[in-house]
Amino acid sequence: MIRSRRPVAGAVLALLALLLLLDIAGGATPNPYRAPPLFALGSGQAASGGHCAAVPGR
Template structure:
């Protein structure tokens, strides 16, 4: 195989994953999103791999 078919398959696979994600998921609600930087806000981290270290 040459690079062109492999690159085409990868691009099509990424496009299919993005299309599936867009079709299945709901649009984000900015009013329910956590703050991007919560430095000193007192909010506990959650939902990430680094949140287990602080608990």
């Protein structure tokens, strides 16, 4: 039985790294030249991120 927290934390970070690698391998490559301004405040752009309070269809 695992007694230390080290392997658990390592496994969580490894899964995160795998998630990112699979995301990139799946073709989801970000484009920094189409990135939004640093701050949404003052950007003149509508907020468009996903949020848990969003209702279907947003």
